[in-house]
Amino acid sequence: MSLDEITQCLEATLSSNPTTRISAELKLSDLLTTPDTGLKLAQVLLIQDLNTGLRQITCITLRRYVNERWSPALPQWKGPGATAEVKVQIRQAVFHGLSDPENKIRSLCAQIVSKVANSDWPDDWPDLLDSVIALLSSNSPPSVHGAMQVLLEIIRTDLTEDQILPVLRQLMPLLLNILGAAEQHSLLTRARAVGVFRSCVETLYMVKSQYPAAVKEAVESILPPWLDAFKIILSTDPRQDVQNSSNWDGIALRFQIYKALDAVQAPFHRVLIPYNGDLLTASLNHLNALYSTFVHYYLLAEDSIPAPSESESTGLPQLFCAIVDFLSGITRHARGKEWFVSENTKGLLAAVINWIQVTQDDEEEWLSNANAFVAQEAEDTLAFSVRLAGLDMLASLVEGYRPVAMIAMHQVIQEITTQSDGARSAGNTNWWRPLEAMLAAIGSQADEILEYIDDEVDMGNPKPTDVETLLVNVIPNLLGLSDCPFLQGRAFVFASQYTKVLPEQLAGQYLHATVQVLEAGEANIPIKVSAVKAIHNFCQGIDDALLVPVIPRIAKAVGPFLTVTSEDTLSLVLESLSVIVEIDGGKWMTPDLANSLVVACLDVWMKNNKDPLIISVLTEILASVTASPAQGVYETAIKQALPPLCNAIMASTEAEHWITGAAIDLACSLVRGAPDTGLGEGFLGMLAPSLFFAMKTVEDREVIQKDFTQLRTWSDPTTGQSGLDSVLAVIAKQMQSQDESGGLVIGDLIIHLLRRAGEAVLPILPELLQAMINRMKSAKTATFIQSLVIPFAFLINNQRDTVLSLLESMNGEGRSGLDILIQTWCENEETFQGFWAQRVSTLALCSLYASERPSLQSITVKGDLIIKPETRNVIMTRSKTKSMPTEFTIVPFPVKALKLLLHDLQADGEAASKGLGKVASDVGSDDGDSEWAEDPDEINGGLRPNEMAFLSDMLGAPIGLPFDNDDMLDAPDDEDLKNDQVSQMDMREHLLSFFRQCAARNTNNFSAAVSQLNVDETLVVRRIVGQ
Template identity: 65%
Template sequence: MSASVEELQQCLQSALSSDPNIRMRAELRTSQLLAAPEAGSSLSQLISNQNWQLSLRQMACIMLRRFVNERWSPALPRFKGPVVPFEEKPPIRAAVFQGLSDPESKIRSLCAQALTVIANSDWPDEWPDLLDSLMTLLSSNSPLSVHGAMQVLQEFIKADLTENQILPVLQQLVPILLNILGSPDQHSVLTRARAVSVFRTCIETLFMVKQTHPQAVKQAGATIIPPWLDAFKYLMNIDPRQDVENTPNWDGIALRIQIYKALDAIYVPFKRLLEPHIDDILTFSLNHLTVLYPTFVHYYLMGEDAVPPPSENEATDLPNLFSAMIDLISLIARNGKGVAWFSAGDNARSLTVSVFNWIQITKEDEDEWSTNANAFVAQESEDTLSFSVRVAGLDTLAALLEAHPSTFMPTIQLVIQQITTQTNEARNAGNLDWWRPLEAILAAVGSQAEAILDWIDDEVMAGRPNPVDIELLLSTVVPNLLSLSDCPFLQGRAFVFASQYTKILPAEMAGQYLHATVQVLEASDASIPIKVSAIRAVHNFCKAIDDALLEPVAPRICQAIGPFLSLTTDYTLQLVLDALSVIVEIDGGKWMTPDLAGLLVHSVLDVWVKHHKDPLFISLLTDILASLAGSSAPGVYEHVVKESLPMLCAAIKRSTAEEPWIAGAAIDLMSSLMRGAPQAGLGSGFVALCAPDLFQTMQTVEDREVIQNGTTCLTLIIRKDYPQLQSWVDPATGRSGLDCVLAVIAKQLKAQDEAGGLVIGDLVVHLLRYAGEAILPVLPELLQALISRMPTAKTATFIQSLIIPFAFLLHNQRDAVLTHLESINVDSRPALDILVQTWCENEETFQGFWAQRISTLALSSLYVSERPSLQKIMVKGDLIIEPEARNVIMTRARRKQMPMQFTYIHFPVKALKLLLRELRLGGEAASSRIDPADVESDDGDGDWQDDEPTGADRIPGVNEEQMAWLSDYLAPNGKPFDDDEAMSSGEDEDLRNDPVSQMDMRAHLLAFFRECAARNTNNFAAAVEQLTADEVMVVREAVNQAQQATST
């Protein structure tokens, strides 16, 4: 098949047709022609011929880019083949390179994209002179050629240069770019802006290789950067108003934006070079914010005229310039620089006023937010990724307050007084926009409520005057704003502001604000801004106000907010759900009624039906449903179950393999009902209704999330109401509830993807805890299944699920379990061997407070059992570190060459090592809490080494206090060994209240070592001799402390 220029031209022309049928046929034919060897040459000829219409040439560029991606080289990620013949490539390269100087900017840009792809493949081997050619083009006097070359170089520097090539290339390139920047008569302002953008890419590339070539990069920076900083300062000192006044476009703003972005890029890798210029940069920035503000007011705040469009596709707007400037100011502040400038003269006040001015609500914002609740909520959401002047300004205010609180806290007080006075004057003068500055200052000060309140507390505690009088605002200014329905954004902001400072509101005033907010929620004529603001305020109030004030109005709040669940989406719906999740928890829901709970349940489930794929919404919905079910008010739990469980069961039944998330979410919501169930149980008929569909799903589903949710749900049924499960019989199969659970466990043990993770272990443990004697007939088979799966298990969580049930049984019925394990084999291998080796190899990866403790208790019980079968088992010991592997970063390649090797030791020695590890990692670890110099050796162990270093000496430069802190940090959740808060919040209440979780583990371990040393249990002295010197020292310290505790 040939692809002539004429045929390609006809196809591309037809592809531009408005008739979809003609266009589709042309696109199909073009795809066929692209497979021809000469297609690239034909397309390049079309591109080079400036007599063709622009749209046709653009289409040819796009097709050529596709051709290059798919046909040029197998090294390219989108290559499909066959490869372009070698002899076809040079003319295509030449044509594309020529396109960099084309009169049409769109052709230049498209050719630059195609050439960048070719360079990825061909440079330097097949196109060695490309870089020199680009430099020549960049140094030419043609603005068109300079534009095209810069587009290629920007991507080229990022992707194609090796670490060794970067420095020489940049030393050649950067002076050329600086020359372009300094030639306003020869190059347009947008070309000069692009030169700065390429320079910024050079700086970012230098930063990437700084660790590899620190000295060379430092020298390069010292040579390259200073002339640019001088040029930047010269350009920033030029009045920025000349770029926006009496000019057809604002292209000059693009240059200023790129300068600030470049300064931002310089700051981190070359901070010292920039520091001498920081005061000047801050001065220029404040001047920009001040003199450009009237233009911002005219074009953006008031929207009196449209912003002039850029002459090319570059950002030339003031919001982008503001963001670039303010980001740099934030960076300087957060790094603790510019201290003298911030505190000098009127700088802090002027900067604060400028930030407050620029973050005002614009006319465009006002129009959009009045009708689009999601847009209004998103601009203040912590999760939003959208850019806005307000978001950037508030971030800068946070940086200034964090870095220089003593300067900016009093400044905020002065600015509050200034702006409130000015707004009053504007209002009295009849200015309809008087409210904007006041709303902005309330938004700014409210956003920093936590930092301001903390600073006030610190100042008051230190005996100094209150730097920011928020109480005065709350008592004199804000109350007058709550009824301003003609200024809904200011009215709503007043409610939110008061809620953000609930901490300092007197109880009576807090109650007044709360009641006013509820009245707004209940008002039928309130606008979107005030309704949304009231919901946000209620959310804040409910987190901070005492339940005694909240409980009387909680039903009214729920009734007012409930309808929003069916009317809102996206950010607004998330706000409503966040608020409702806090409201339903007020005072444990004692105020809830069955009717109100029923209405909320229907609304919650309606949200789920509409948003069943959204994990964030489902997480909030499960919390709300659990709180509703957990209400202690009479009849509420039963009504919640009655209204929700049938629908959830039906959803599980309807779920298909193509939509497993429906069943997964329904099961999750059903579990939330169980979490709120009373101690008396799940209630009559609960299991009979949900079990058939739940078990059917668990036997057929393959989706990991559904498996985990279903396993967790079964665990909750066992925990909350095992008798009901035990008495239930599947009407379809005749199986008992216990048999159905065992079938689920069996399926998970056979599955290769190990989706059950930790939750399958929790299910087995709770089944053993609650089933009692009912489990005995099938226990041997269950244990055999767990053991059989261990040799092939791969993930740490799944291995833990296989081991922890044995730890639980061994802790409670050690001898019976050991006797059983000693009597069985798995694939000709003793079952006890498999268990012990798997356990010892993975014990250090166990997660969860209770799981770690039950493992420790079981290991200590196994050790003192002195069973001969255990004494013979060999397990992995310590890691063997070869001399050639010391102080070497083990990459993947090195790991293959030097695989990890371990010593092999008898199980009793390994058990001691693991138990010592638990003792050492505890907050009261012997290695840090016991000073070996204070311990007398009176236990007949004189043959043990006495010359071990103390805890502080074992790690050079680390003192005893630091060792103690480190030990605390390594304890569960960073808490001391027996701190109740160390228990994993993910563990259920049963395990948190279990005696294993409540016991004094440190005392247990110390007693264990004392008894073993005193009785030489399991040949303790000989086992200790096989420990490391550090471990021996800990044993000695533990034994001596235990003996001292006993004697006292």
């Protein structure tokens, strides 16, 4: 095909006629399979007389050709590939395009060059980097621009670790020359040079750990000249870039500089130390100097923002965010201390509050979009926002310089309050904006401010920040300002954030005012949403005595929001409602209110049945509603919720399996809220058919746990199968499946069945145990093995001799059921999870040992790992393990049982070491390091005791608590198991008593078994017996 023909085909793809366009696109797809099409496209794109649109579609088509026909190394490769000769010509053409006068063509050619480089550089295109650097050194702005775009991609994706440092040493000085050549290069070209520099810094950080010395030397030699240049540019007045200028390209340069500084300070902050003071001063100057422009173009939107000289646009909001991101890094790590001890902190705080005011655009969007209004301050939002960036910087300032920041806050509060009063008196319609921003800023740091005030008061110092004056003298006057809805709403939220210091009478007044807003039909979005936020805070911070009289009104007012909100607003309403319904245990709930809340919750679920977070909150709300002790509430909630949930379980299809799971979760929440007397008449009769239909794939232990009586008496009206038989069918199906992901769930189901069924399970017990033993032989995962062993442990604790007789009579592949169980149990006991499960296992081992049963004495199991000289202190890879297999000693089961029980006793938190006189530390060690003593300052990684305690609190780990007190480590245990006698007993004392009684009676030939323990274990036993 000739050049003209392919050009005509490309033109046809731009036709407004769909038939012509589609026909041309199909023809072009066929042409891409021919060998010379790529070269023809490359030639077309270089014809500068063609219109830009045609050249653009040519570049896009050539990019597609490269993706599909260039190399099998590229992910979209289809083949056949171009010949080596054609590739050379295409590479030359697209490289030439990097210097094209048209910006869009340069950018597209840079993408193609980068894509080709992914495959060809350096092997098939060895001179690429030198050629790009040569372009960078030219005096042609278009060439420099094209070269920088390619370099960005190469630096990010194509440089190997050993190429990075040599390339950067060659590249950085050239980029610095471009930045400094203000007469030769445009502001945007210089900004791009800084962007490439930032990528270089990020790349240096990537190899810092591999080449620490080389990177350190490179940083110390390369970065200072750049930082000097940045300091000089930032010291110039930024107003020159926005006043009397047709574009704001200078803002783009300053933006890139701050992004680069932020990239430097994280990994290489030491090199910034000499510059911090100047950079902080320059940053504050930028915020103050550009503020009037920000007010004109953004805050009040009095004029249109000038268009950029190219397609790239960087405005003042982006620059502000870049500045405060850099400042956040400095303040968070308490750097630049000398700068912050002066009036600078107050100036910085005031400047940030100025910039985070509600803009005209914000007002228009938030008045009509509740989700946008909620998201603008949500902690987990991903939305770009000047306010969020400013509040984040404020949090960093408080974190790094708390005393100075608190004093500055006090001063700024007084100044802004006075200025706002003056502006309001003068008739300034925007008087409310600074006051609202100040309340947002101070409110965002409520926890830190209140904590600091408490600390200062405890030390006898005056309060550093006078929040009470705001709450008493300022906020009450703002609650009725319906003509300033954002300030009015902010006042409600602010008061709720500081409930801790609110006088009781004033707290009651604020609460009643908030309720009135919720009940008012005419209030607009900001007021309603702010009132919901405030209620959420009040319910968590105000005494229940104040809440109880109005909580029914609050629930009644908030409930209807569920059906008219979505996304962020819905999440806020749900979170608030989940707190509301827990107040005073729900004693205030009425059947009518419960009915409306349940209906609304189900409506929310049907609209959001794929959202796990929403479903999670809904389950909590329904559980709280049904748990209300008020007359008729539980019955009303069940009557309203259960039928649609059962219908959903039955109606959901394989393609909508999540509906089944969510519906069962919601049904379980009803069960959790049920009274102790049971689920109520008819509950299981309604739920069971759909539940057992669904339980072919899922399990529900909660129904068994809550009301076994109904389960036992219920029978399927269609099959006549009893509830107990239905549960067993589910268990059997799960055990037959090769998918072991059910793991602990099926084990818990069996446990609850055995615990609740009592004698009712006896007729089917042999069949159940046989099925479990059969599945145990092929079980692979630790959780599934535990689900099969722990039920046996439970039964042994309750009906030991019966169960052991059954196991002895079972046979499988020449082994007794007892042998299969004991072997599996001993090999996996140390992997068992869950506080209750571990304790049941321990108790059952004690019982088995004490039984002195001959069949147990004859079983041998794996003992201790055999450490061979050739494997000592050697990391065992798979190949080494294959050539030198792991070996264990073989010991009788009674000996292994003692080993496991001793391990459980010694692993019992600090209880073992305290109760046994620190046996472990008294036992000699043969590692030759006994002369080493720990430096107290190096214990816990150099953390001081108070720091370690704080860290442990953060991680949720208990310090110095016996294992018996450690409920938090084993979250899987439910409340039913936590209240079980096994969970409540003193396990340490039980084990100590067990060992002493065995020694006194020589149970199961105890002395002989102890003689087969290792040295450490024997010493522990002697210490126990000797106490």
